[in-house]
Amino acid sequence: DIQMTQSPSSLSASVGDRVTITCRASQRISSYLNWYQQKPGKAPRLLIYAASRLQSGVPSRFSGSGSGTYFTLTISSLQLEDFATYYCQQSYNTPQEFTFGGGTKLDIK
């Protein structure tokens, strides 16, 4: 099974900061990688798919990059509404299996 490891597991930052979250796959997954944002008590929201494609309606301050085993989610200038937990998720396996990372909780410094 493919394991997804996110780092850091938690992060404190300030409004206006540039923040990068990383996600590593235990084997190569090409660009079969998605990023989600989840706020307390809410369902997750898709931010980035196929490693770097911005979902419709998501602010352009969010960006994704990477391929193979190493991926990043960057928020260029943190806004108050960005404080949340972020998850990566892969969909590369055959037979198909989707795996989430352990999450990165981003809170206010």
Added chain:
Amino acid sequence: QVTLRESGPALVKPTQTLTLTCTFSGFSLSTTRMSVSWIRQPPGKALEWLALIDWDDDKYYSTSLKTRLTISKDTSKNQVVLTMTNMEPVDTATYYCARIRREYSSSPVDYWGQGTLVTVSS
């Protein structure tokens, strides 16, 4: 407008079988490259993918849970049903159903239900 809604018992006893229903609107599971998945999240913990059913009735399960899971669909009713046998307290979680867009290479979840909390306790 795409919506998904989970329904099922809020409380089940250990060893019982859980049956959850996802009722959706705004899309059809007979549409090519459309899929519905179940994902759960124990309180305070990470998301865990459980199962997926494709438009063509292909089914996929979490390796660690596949002996306990069954997913099925009723296209005419716009429903997907998940059963999980032999429930244990560690299965206490919020269970989400979600739509997956297979036409995108990474099969992202683009719509989620609100989730339903299932507690396993005697």
